[in-house]
Amino acid sequence: MNRHARIVKLGLDKNPKHATQLLNDYISSETPNSLTHAYKLFNQVPSKDTVLWSSLISAYTRSNKSEAALHLFTQMTHQTQQPNHFIYATIAKACAASTKTHTQFGKTIHTHVIQLGFLPNYVVVGTSLLDMYSKWGFVDCSLKLFDEMGQRNLVTWNAMIDGCVQNGMEVQGLELFYRMKCREFLVPDEFSIATALVGCGWSRDLVLGKQLHSYLIVTGIELNCGNAVCNMYFQCGEVSCAEKVLSELKENIVSKLMRIRGYVVNQKYHDAMKYVSFQSNVATIFEVDHTVIVPILTCCAKLSLLNVGRQIHGLFVTMIGLHDLLEEDGIIIGSALINMYCKCGSAADARKVFDSWFLEEHVAIANSMISGYLFNGMVEEASSLFDSMVERDVVTWTSMISGYVQNDMPQHGLELLARMYAREDRFSIEGNCYTFVAGIEACSHLTDQERGKQIHAKIIRSVMCCCTYDVVIGTSLVDMYSKFGSLRYAQIVFSLILEKNVYSYTSIILGYAINGEGSRALKIFQEMTAMGIEPNEVTFVSVLAACSHCGLVGQGLHYFTLMWEKYGMVPREDHYTCLVDMLGRFGMTEEAWDLLEEIGHREMSNGFSSGTVWSALLGACWLHGNMEMGRRVARHLLEKNQNVSATYVTISNVYAAAGM
Known part of the structure; x- marks a missing residue:
């Protein structure tokens, strides 16, 4: 650099002010070795000021070199240099980028910030800290810090809303969006709207989603958030609205990715595959976002496109390769490949994926292989893999128990459930709601009322049941007691389901139907529709069965007509x-x-x-x-x-x- 040569010639490269200028020149050049040259220059300065330290720490953080930034910060404090508020904000970002490997370091930074009095006076520091906690998944800490902040700006609100949305707290995120706009009177920017649209999609809040879309149109920034609007409509099941938005956007590889993912979410697999072309865009798609292979493989699995799946697999390995992926991506994509091959009836190909990519050490991958074997009725192979695993989680046990039930071996499923809770088994583990559901289904198959009641008692004693029932467990219990003919127990459980849905209603309707209580079944159906819950095809099977068993011919014909006239269902x-x-x-x-x-x-x-x-x-x-x-x-x-x-x-x- 010419300026570098002049400064060195004049002997000014040891001066912190001029060194900072040179360092920023190196960083802004964005050449492969720019940070190396910057660090070399940094070390040549005998007396470094805060600005020089800040410049290099910020450069490492922006370049996703969190470990180097944290090391430099530690070095700075050991040399009795006092970091300023900007450096603390930058280090909080570095901690956030390092996921949960530096939680204690981040908490220490928070303590220092409080002691130095930076938190109430510098909004950038508080914003970086709450973003750090959100990135770690500690949203409660973020919310507490957010409430304690004396000053907040739009960036702070955006960070808190995004933290809630990204951690599965969409409702809280949308409530914060309302507060920001309606109580604090802050004007949302594109990031605010895009984040709120993500929350609307994940929480299926179509009403707010449409309101935000209208706001974007009125303010003239719709095109800048077009992808977020489109994704929201896809997540809410409004495929035609998403397609309309896409038609107004420029067709490119990003919009194709959006269509593929959106169609798969809405189970329109044929439509998704129209945008997968080996002749033109699959390679480009993988270059832009290699994780799109997961929804593409889902299409292959659902449509039994084994040969297409093999081609996708081959192209992906040629271009990307599993070994070059981050571990988390590798597990997700490996599981998707195994699932695709098994759903297409080729467990042998799935096993090759499992063996050749050394995935057996990952429990999630082994779980996929077990589920695949069981889907293909290969119970012995699944059992052998289960027994060979050095580590098992609750999904492993639940998959195996459920697999036994699905393959008409419910007794084996109950024996494995008992073994799962046995203290003498080193693999013993607490089950989750799906484990109990598998056990309940086994008892239903065996008409084993006594063991069914024992499992029910276990559920009551567990933390999963406190006066009310989760809808998944509650629906399974209703189904079990109905098959036992114990309608009283079925009704009690049903009344205690906290958030009833179409499946829980259908289960109790069918229970009354098969036990000759047709009028009661129809009354519950009417209660369900009055609650605004729309019936599905299985619900109408249960309603018609109730009418059949109880001689309600006129009503049966009425509901048959209602099914296709009002709800548009093809019989x-x-x-x-x-x-x-x-x-x-x-x-x-x-x-x-x-x-x-x-x-x-x-x-x-x-x-x-x-x-x-x-x-x-x-x-x-x-x-x-x-x-x-x-x-x-x-x-x-x-x-x-x-x-x-x-x-x-x-x-x-x-x-x-x-x-x-």
């Missing part, structure tokens, strides 16, 4: 089966026949074979001894080659019922 095979069963139970076999004839041309388009539906009508013919109708139904089933063996058995029963 599935199980809906038609319930409807035909309901008509058939009361001798309305001709009406049932007419219904099936009417829907016959829609069978293929609606995705069901109708064998179960016609078999339900055949069963009704047996119940009422209707030989003529039974013969017609049996002929139809045999012509379609559906349920052949069961059809012969049922038609023989029809003849027997008719005395033939």
